[in-house]
Amino acid sequence: MAIHHQIAIIGAGTAGITVAAQLRRKDSALDIVIIDPADKHYYQPAWTLVGAGTYKMEATERDMADLIPDGVKWMQDAVTEILPDTNTLKLQSGEDVTYDYLVACPGIQIDRDGIEGLAEVLDKNEVCSNYTDPEYTWEVLQNFKGGTAIFTQPATAIKCGGAPQKIMYLADEYFRRQGLRDKTHISFITPGSVIFGVEPFKSTLMEIVDRKDLELRFFHKLIRVDGPNKRAVFEITNHVDDPEKLYHNRKDLPGLEMLSDNTVSIPYDMMHLAPPQSAPDFVKRSKIAHQDGPSKGWIDVNPYSLQHNQYPNVFALGDAAALPTAKTGAAVRKQAPVLVENLLHVMHKDGQIEEGYHGYSSCPLVTGYGKMLLAEFNYDGERDSDPAISRFVDTSKEQWSMWILKKYGLPFMYWNLMLKGRA
Numbered sequence: 001m002a003i004h005h006q007i008a009i010i011g012a013g014t015a016g017i018t019v020a021a022q023l024r025r026k027d028s029a030l031d032i033v034i035i036d037p038a039d040k041h042y043y044q045p046a047w048t049l050v051g052a053g054t055y056k057m058e059a060t061e062r063d064m065a066d067l068i069p070d071g072v073k074w075m076q077d078a079v080t081e082i083l084p085d086t087n088t089l090k091l092q093s094g095e096d097v098t099y100d101y102l103v104a105c106p107g108i109q110i111d112r113d114g115i116e117g118l119a120e121v122l123d124k125n126e127v128c129s130n131y132t133d134p135e136y137t138w139e140v141l142q143n144f145k146g147g148t149a150i151f152t153q154p155a156t157a158i159k160c161g162g163a164p165q166k167i168m169y170l171a172d173e174y175f176r177r178q179g180l181r182d183k184t185h186i187s188f189i190t191p192g193s194v195i196f197g198v199e200p201f202k203s204t205l206m207e208i209v210d211r212k213d214l215e216l217r218f219f220h221k222l223i224r225v226d227g228p229n230k231r232a233v234f235e236i237t238n239h240v241d242d243p244e245k246l247y248h249n250r251k252d253l254p255g256l257e258m259l260s261d262n263t264v265s266i267p268y269d270m271m272h273l274a275p276p277q278s279a280p281d282f283v284k285r286s287k288i289a290h291q292d293g294p295s296k297g298w299i300d301v302n303p304y305s306l307q308h309n310q311y312p313n314v315f316a317l318g319d320a321a322a323l324p325t326a327k328t329g330a331a332v333r334k335q336a337p338v339l340v341e342n343l344l345h346v347m348h349k350d351g352q353i354e355e356g357y358h359g360y361s362s363c364p365l366v367t368g369y370g371k372m373l374l375a376e377f378n379y380d381g382e383r384d385s386d387p388a389i390s391r392f393v394d395t396s397k398e399q400w401s402m403w404i405l406k407k408y409g410l411p412f413m414y415w416n417l418m419l420k421g422r423a
Helices: 014-026 044-051 134-143 163-177 201-212 329-348 400-416
Strands: 003-010 032-035 040-042 061-063 073-075 079-083 088-091 096-104 147-152 184-189 215-217 220-226 231-236 257-260 263-267 270-273 314-316 361-368 371-377
Touching (some): 014 329, 044 163, 044 361, 044 400, 096 329, 134 270, 147 163, 147 263, 163 201, 163 270, 201 371, 220 263, 314 329, 329 361
Parallel strands (some): 003 032, 003 096, 032 073, 096 314, 147 184, 147 270
Antiparallel strands (some): 040 061, 079 088, 088 096, 220 231, 231 263, 361 371
């Protein structure tokens, strides 16, 4: 016999706990269950700092049991199937959970097999990622003695799109402190066309790139990692004959080999990458996901109300939702109150659905030890900076105050306000 709850929340990450806490603050009588198998919860935005040796990994970790809001049931189990036509969730344990309303926020999965050869070398052999093991990133930086350092990202959507370049800026400064920079080539290699899409942050970052003398390679998609020979193979997806669009601060990388007109093999002494990422498999298989098109596999919701486009009793937010904005905790902070209000409107059958989320997200772009700019933007790709902060500081420029916010202010707000439904 199935277990029934009024509201089922898939995922006890940032989104799931925040929504549950806000719902309980609105109505303590609500019957809510959160389903998540993890026994630990991590503040992942600090993993960039862990990877640069300026934050302790253990400070990013809490016991999940201590974070579940009072009055909310936690089923430490994994969802394996979503059946929205019968309001049913199938769990790994064999149990079924039925619901009146569903909030789907299972997060995003790392696809280690998404690039040929990656699974065999990731988190060892000088191939590191702050997305998977930031402590190993710090180990790699400490052991680096010079050579070619590659920083790259996949063609898929990823959590915190700025993270692959943040660690590059920190690594550059660390190498300078160690007296290694003059014998090091640093290259940021991306399948995208720009380093950042929103002004004035893009211009500031390009100034930093020039100041640090970093090479940028655009339209380069990582397709293979040759671990034994420590080479990364990239497909050049566009503008093969137009160096102006392909390179910035182009360098003669030692050992670079053109395998074809649009395929290049680059040797590395260390490589940091964001691995390919996608919605969890059980989401991709379900009817709540887009079945085709550019958003295939991501949860099909109205981008402004966060209500499902086919199932009105289903809502989604966070990384697995098909929202055309950056996948960050800051986005969840703005999404959660909109979703909560709209879910309560649906429950009360008052017909009031507010399209109140306009794509806000932010990316705290660490550009060195003690330096950060805070890029905030919306669906229109426009700057959307907090007016209270912007009144006192230009967040589009490197600021020590923004570094303090990143290292101390934001973690405090996360643990003590956001996850308790207060921010």
